[in-house]
Amino acid sequence: MSLVRVTAGSRAHMALRAGTALIVAIVLIAIPFNSNPSLNGNLTLVMSYAVASMGLGLLVGYAGQISLGQGAFFAIGAYAAAAMLAKTGLPYLLALPLAAAVTFAIGLAFGIPAVRVRGLYLALITLALAVAVGPVIKRAEPVTGGVSGLSAPQPPVPGWLAVDPDQWLYLLSLVVTALMLLLAANLTRGSLGRALVAIRDGERAARTSGVHVSRTKALLFAVAGAYAGVGGGLFTYAQGFVAPESFTLLLSFTFLGAVVVGGLGTVIGSVLGALFVVFVPQYAGDVNQALTGVIYGCTLIAVVYLLPGGAAGLLRRLRRLLVDVIEPAPAVPVPEPSPPPEAQRGVHDAVPTSDPAPTGGDPAARGLRP
Amino acid sequence: MERFLQVVVDGIADGSVYAALALALVLIFRSTGVVNFAQGEMAMFATFVAWALADAGVPLLLAVLGALVFAFAAGMVVERLLIRPVEGSNPLSLVIVTLGLFIVVNSAAGWIWGFNIKEFPALFPRGVAEIGNVSLSIESLGIIAVLLVVVGLLWLLFTKTPIGLAMRAAAQSPSSARLVGVPVGRMLMLGWGLASLLGALAGVLVAHRLFLDTNLMAGVLVYSFAGAALGGFDSPIGAVVGSWIIGVTEALAGTYIDVIGSDLKVLVPLGIIFVVLVVRPAGLFGSPEVTRA
Numbered sequence: 001m002s003l004v005r006v007t008a009g010s011r012a013h014m015a016l017r018a019g020t021a022l023i024v025a026i027v028l029i030a031i032p033f034n035s036n037p038s039l040n041g042n043l044t045l046v047m048s049y050a051v052a053s054m055g056l057g058l059l060v061g062y063a064g065q066i067s068l069g070q071g072a073f074f075a076i077g078a079y080a081a082a083a084m085l086a087k088t089g090l091p092y093l094l095a096l097p098l099a100a101a102v103t104f105a106i107g108l109a110f111g112i113p114a115v116r117v118r119g120l121y122l123a124l125i126t127l128a129l130a131v132a133v134g135p136v137i138k139r140a141e142p143v144t145g146g147v148s149g150l151s152a153p154q155p156p157v158p159g160w161l162a163v164d165p166d167q168w169l170y171l172l173s174l175v176v177t178a179l180m181l182l183l184a185a186n187l188t189r190g191s192l193g194r195a196l197v198a199i200r201d202g203e204r205a206a207r208t209s210g211v212h213v214s215r216t217k218a219l220l221f222a223v224a225g226a227y228a229g230v231g232g233g234l235f236t237y238a239q240g241f242v243a244p245e246s247f248t249l250l251l252s253f254t255f256l257g258a259v260v261v262g263g264l265g266t267v268i269g270s271v272l273g274a275l276f277v278v279f280v281p282q283y284a285g286d287v288n289q290a291l292t293g294v295i296y297g298c299t300l301i302a303v304v305y306l307l308p309g310g311a312a313g314l315l316r317r318l319r320r321l322l323v324d325v326i327e328p329a330p331a332v333p334v335p336e337p338s339p340p341p342e343a344q345r346g347v348h349d350a351v352p353t354s355d356p357a358p359t360g361g362d363p364a365a366r367g368l369r370p
Numbered sequence: 371m372e373r374f375l376q377v378v379v380d381g382i383a384d385g386s387v388y389a390a391l392a393l394a395l396v397l398i399f400r401s402t403g404v405v406n407f408a409q410g411e412m413a414m415f416a417t418f419v420a421w422a423l424a425d426a427g428v429p430l431l432l433a434v435l436g437a438l439v440f441a442f443a444a445g446m447v448v449e450r451l452l453i454r455p456v457e458g459s460n461p462l463s464l465v466i467v468t469l470g471l472f473i474v475v476n477s478a479a480g481w482i483w484g485f486n487i488k489e490f491p492a493l494f495p496r497g498v499a500e501i502g503n504v505s506l507s508i509e510s511l512g513i514i515a516v517l518l519v520v521v522g523l524l525w526l527l528f529t530k531t532p533i534g535l536a537m538r539a540a541a542q543s544p545s546s547a548r549l550v551g552v553p554v555g556r557m558l559m560l561g562w563g564l565a566s567l568l569g570a571l572a573g574v575l576v577a578h579r580l581f582l583d584t585n586l587m588a589g590v591l592v593y594s595f596a597g598a599a600l601g602g603f604d605s606p607i608g609a610v611v612g613s614w615i616i617g618v619t620e621a622l623a624g625t626y627i628d629v630i631g632s633d634l635k636v637l638v639p640l641g642i643i644f645v646v647l648v649v650r651p652a653g654l655f656g657s658p659e660v661t662r663a
């Protein structure tokens with residue numbers, strides 16, 4: 001079937017992965033120098049959305065918590081960064097950690113009570129947050145500039161680098177996005193990731209195994225908030241201006257759409273999903289201005305029907321056409337059922353079912369995949 | 371005191387509009403387990419149909435009736451074409467389908483009727499009814515009366531007719547219902563049609579107050595969510611009472627608490643549902659979720 005067959009963990013496999021990563025990195029760095037400022041601006045916007053979606057993806061895909069409040073955290077992060085840039089002389093790079101710290105704290109304060117409720121009700125509580133943020137921004141005029149918005153100086157191009165401002169913003173966002181991606185991948189592989197998957201697959205079983213369920217959930221809520229904050233900070237960098245109308249209720253829906261389109265339970269999916277939610281409406285607008293929403297909405301529905309594993313699932317299937325990764329034969333045969341083939345891992349696995357079946361064996365074997 | 375009563379009655383009238391849409395949400399949630407985020411947009415579209423009919427010279431009541439029939443049919447079609455294929459899959463897929471529908475319907479309405487604000491004719495005569503010293507607007511009283519009639523009809527439908535019984539059976543236990551010969555699929559379609567009709571009713575009731583444009587129901591939907599969540603998402607009575615509480619507190623807070631004013635009054639019901647959901651996640655009238663360990 002496939003062109004190449006490698007054993008997982010072998011030297012050839014590692015080389016293949018490193019080579020792919022290198023090629024992807026080179027392509028991503030080369031893009032801004034071979035496109036136009038408007039495309040670069042859009043890609044920078046994609047990256048700010050992607051970071052926020054990554055955080056939401058952790059919450060939805062790994063812990064099975066549906067949040068509609070990610071847009072609110074994105075807005076808070078964007079305003080925190082804008083206020084710092086506009087009103088203090090601090091170095092502009094500090095805006096991102098500041099935005100992350102603010103949204104982390106608010107996420108924690110909100111998460112501690114909110115994680116008591118589940119599923120639909122959590123969605124409704126977070127919806128309340130998403131609705132509340134607009135009027136509060138408009139009212140808090142001394143800090144936020146109210147309805148008229150707030151201008152923030154954009155990161156200047158460093159003197160030693162001969163690039164245009166749009167290219168610089170792209171590269172800056174690329175570095176931040178890559179760092180956040182690595183961080184998320186590490187989180188999902190570490191003890192937090194295992195605890196999350198255990199909670200998703202069976203809360204009681206997780207609690208019995210010593211996972212502190214509510215603390216883990218609240219922490220994850222805060223981490224998701226911090227991701228939205230960093231995304232919002234990147235948004236402020238890219239736009240140089242924030243106003244309430246950039247942060248409508250639809251933005252929260254957009255992030256959720258990006259997560260689902262990208263593929264639940266994958267970190268890279270959020271980036272693909274962000275590409276979708278930024279570019280599909282634009283191309284739809286090119287096809288027919290009046291029908292933008294109709295085309296966008298129909299595409300969104302079609303993706304749910306046709307690609308239950310999301311874009312990441314599609315990518316994985318394509319990869320399997322080229323490279324076949326086989327598990328190394330164990331030294332001592334273990335009578336353990338092999339994990340299901342990845343192609344069949346759709347959205348279905350990624351959301352908690354009411355089925356209280358205990359997780360079999362190591363949760364990592366069931367669904368952890370960066 | 372007179373002013374207080376007026377504010378309360380206006381609040382109940384607003385709450386009654388939220389209640390109609392909240393009933394639609396609850397109806398669908400009970401039968402298909404879906405939270406229909408597109409409910410408000412479907413209602414907005416139906417309201418535009420009523421406006422277009424009235425604009426074309428059809429008498430207002432007939433136009434409203436036509437819109438309700440349209441909404442009923444459209445709701446059934448949506449269930450059959452969009453929801454049935456993903457039924458029983460994970461809740462998130464359904465959420466995304468309804469969000470997609472939200473965007474499609476909103477954009478389609480703008481494409482057909484434009485994005486300008488339109489004036490929707492009043493369903494009730496202007497003026498006030500004097501009861502003692504209190505003058506209450508006829509429109510508010512009319513809206514409340516319509517809601518009460520609707521709740522009564524729904525109650526009759528669900529408790530006194532074979533079709534209502536079949537619908538409840540299909541919602542409660544599809545497999546058992548199928549075994550005793552209830553056409554479950556058709557009952558779900560009927561439920562969606564009915565919900566869509568209720569939403570459309572909320573739309574035509576509120577369109578005169580809020581003026582008609584493609585964002586007509588966005589705010590109402592949030593309040594309806596709040597009302598349904600407050601009352602318990604699986605309880606029709608809860609949806610009505612919860613929506614009334616939301617409507618009244620919103621009106622009172624906007625009138626009497628100066629800091630809040632009209633722009634921040636949306637925070638009051640949101641704060642209430644936050645507290646209620648955290649303290650009692652099933653809502654005031656809902657049945658708590660029971661899981662087997």
